[in-house]
Amino acid sequence: MANEILGTDVVVQIGIIVNNIEKAAKEFAEFFAVDVPEIIETEEFEKSHTEYKGEPTRARAKLAFFRNFKNIEIELIEPDSNPSTWREFLDKHGEGIHHIGVFVKNMDQKIENLKKVGIDVVQRGDYTGGRYAYMDSVEKLKFILELLENY
Amino acid sequence: MANEILGTDVVVQIGIIVNNIEKAAKEFAEFFAVDVPEIIETEEFEKSHTEYKGEPTRARAKLAFFRNFKNIEIELIEPDSNPSTWREFLDKHGEGIHHIGVFVKNMDQKIENLKKVGIDVVQRGDYTGGRYAYMDSVEKLKFILELLENY
Numbered sequence: 001m002a003n004e005i006l007g008t009d010v011v012v013q014i015g016i017i018v019n020n021i022e023k024a025a026k027e028f029a030e031f032f033a034v035d036v037p038e039i040i041e042t043e044e045f046e047k048s049h050t051e052y053k054g055e056p057t058r059a060r061a062k063l064a065f066f067r068n069f070k071n072i073e074i075e076l077i078e079p080d081s082n083p084s085t086w087r088e089f090l091d092k093h094g095e096g097i098h099h100i101g102v103f104v105k106n107m108d109q110k111i112e113n114l115k116k117v118g119i120d121v122v123q124r125g126d127y128t129g130g131r132y133a134y135m136d137s138v139e140k141l142k143f144i145l146e147l148l149e150n151y
Numbered sequence: 152m153a154n155e156i157l158g159t160d161v162v163v164q165i166g167i168i169v170n171n172i173e174k175a176a177k178e179f180a181e182f183f184a185v186d187v188p189e190i191i192e193t194e195e196f197e198k199s200h201t202e203y204k205g206e207p208t209r210a211r212a213k214l215a216f217f218r219n220f221k222n223i224e225i226e227l228i229e230p231d232s233n234p235s236t237w238r239e240f241l242d243k244h245g246e247g248i249h250h251i252g253v254f255v256k257n258m259d260q261k262i263e264n265l266k267k268v269g270i271d272v273v274q275r276g277d278y279t280g281g282r283y284a285y286m287d288s289v290e291k292l293k294f295i296l297e298l299l300e301n302y
Contacts, residue, residue: 004184009221014165014251016293027291031268033155070160071222095293097248100165117182140178142167142246 005113006102006147013073013101015146017089021078024095025064028076032068039064043127050125052084059084075101085123085134085144099134101146107133110147119145156264157253157298164224164252166297168240172229175246176215179227183219190215194278201276203235210235226252236274236285236295250285252297258284261298270296 003009018024021039029036042048042060050057059082066074077098079086089098104110111121114135122136122144130150137145154160169175172190180187193199193211201208210233217225228249230237240249255261262272265286273287273295281301288296 003219005182009219011165011220011223014162018293024293031156031291068154068160069162072162093244093247096244096289097251097294100248138247140182142169142175143248 005117006110007104007106008102010102011072011100012103012148013075013099013146014097015075015077015099015101016096017086017093017098018076018078018095019090021062021064021076024076024078028064028066028074032066034066034068037064037066042125048125048127050084050123051121052123055083057084058082059087061086089144097143099144099146101132101148104147104149107131107147107149111135114145156268157261158255158257159253161253162223162251163254163299164226164250164297165248166226166228166250166252167247168237168244168249169227169229169246170241172213172215172227175227175229179215179217179225183217185217185219188215188217193276199276199278201235201274202272203274206234208235209233210238212237240295248294250295250297252283252299255298255300258282258298258300262286265296 025036025039040063045058050059052059060080062078064076077086079090111133119135119137119140121133124133130148133147135145176187176190191214196209201210203210211231213229215227228237230241262284270286270288270291273285275284281299284298286296
């Protein structure tokens, strides 16, 4: 029963905004009884081409991934102070679940499908091997939907 | 790689608090191109035995379930005005993702495991065929963990 708008019926990721990723990653690792994963940083603007609300932003974030649940990965995200959906969420809500992510094919077409139902892009960017788009789906779905596409 | 504390490595549910479940269920159904699911109400205190922060509460909620994603179900929850984790979340945060749910066996033992790492029960109750416990895991995990046990 693939969702027609998204072309997928699998949730792959839950993204959680944290204040201090070193501390949070240590606590998650203790809870799940695993080693603390590597903490990586999103790439600089020249590579990530990050856009937030249609404007370029130098925002970056530190990330850590937990793959302890077999059907979904948990991504911890610590934003920097530049404008981004990550920073906005932390300032408005504090720490918590920021997004639900799905893998898509042909992201441009999926974004067009979402625009037709009133859901536009709030932030997008590139990473090595793929790209992402956070959708402004909060009003309709109560959470931010992230589209991920690996090449 | 089953989690030792929980005895499971599968996330089964994402719970979302909403202001108006009729409106939200309609919007979700439109988005996923499915029929609006039945909206049910949690049982009255005499059957649910709901406890919130260690005290009995008459809190109830309206629920709607979406099973459009094949690896995880989405639960919409509209709380009433009585004290509950649902009401507290809505008052503090507004609409959004309230919990991540896992099925467990031998819930009492799993709760003991969680207490040992500093995570106590915030709300618990019975439903026909099973029981649930929301854990006070926000400080450590940034989300509320729900334990579900069907008999």
